[in-house]
Amino acid sequence: MLDTLEGRVFAAVLFDMDGTLIDSHPAVERSWVRWAQEHDVPLSSFAGMHGRPAADIVALFLPPERREAAFRRIEQLETEDTDGVVVLPGTVDALAALPPGRAAIVTSCTAPLARARIGASGLVQPSVLVTADQVTAGKPAPDPYLLAAQRLGVSAAQCLVVEDAPAGLAAGRAAGAATLAVTVTHKASELDADAVVETLADVRFVVGDGGVRVVAPSG
Incomplete structure (x- = not known):
């Protein structure tokens, strides 16, 4: 209305x-689930995270010393996966x-x-x-x-x-x-x-x- x-x-x-x-939802889900597996993060779905910057999401799960590299990795995964x-x-x-x-x-x-x-x-x-x-x-x-x-x-x-x-x-x-x-x-x-x-x-x-x-x- x-x-x-x-x-x-x-x-x-x-x-x-x-x-x-x-x-872009299928690509986003694929990228974040793969990232979570690589970083031993308990994230089975991107649900609830949508709309927030990736750096902020990374900061929810990892200590400061790991965040920069982890952010660069999710940016790489998402940039490379645009299928669909x-x-x-x-x-x-x-x-x-x-x-x-x-x-x-x-x-x-x-x-x-x-x-x-x-x-x-x-x-x-x-x-x-x-x-x-x-x-x-x-x-x-x-x-x-x-x-x-x-x-x-x-x-x-x-x-x-x-x-x-x-x-x-x-x-x-x-x-x-x-x-x-x-x-x-x-x-x-x-x-x-x-x-x-x-x-x-x-x-x-x-x-x-x-x-x-x-x-x-x-x-």
Whole structure:
């Protein structure tokens, strides 16, 4: 339902990437399960970790002296495994509807991993791409979304954040943005957002002189 966003106009739309614009879940699971086996970490599934920077996840399981090498290893595994990474329904139309200066991708991937997945999926990215290695604190901190808004020359409070994970939605709220959630990786009951839809195929972005509105596909 988009009722809470109806009538609102946004300066820009800030999209999460994995689970929002592209489906990388099988590759992510394969990489993290292999990493966990190599590092003797009790991680049988990536569930619950999605949306957080890899460095933060590594820090949950390993002591400081092992974290740097372990982070480099998971980055290598994820960058090399892009099999099955594809764009999600509605992604192409959503990005095509937004002109330069009205959209950004804000991801918990590092820049090399983001480039690998963008290339594998065929995603046409907007001019602004914010990655985890460009900020001091990643999601759920607001820093990535604040930086994206700054690069677009707008206030984060004037933006709409589109996310699939609780950590990303928390980051968007902390930045002062409105939030739209997609239920690609989490149930609607797990997502605290102004509006929740299944995928971007369930919304349409309309650009006018004042900014961007989000409406139902037939709106």
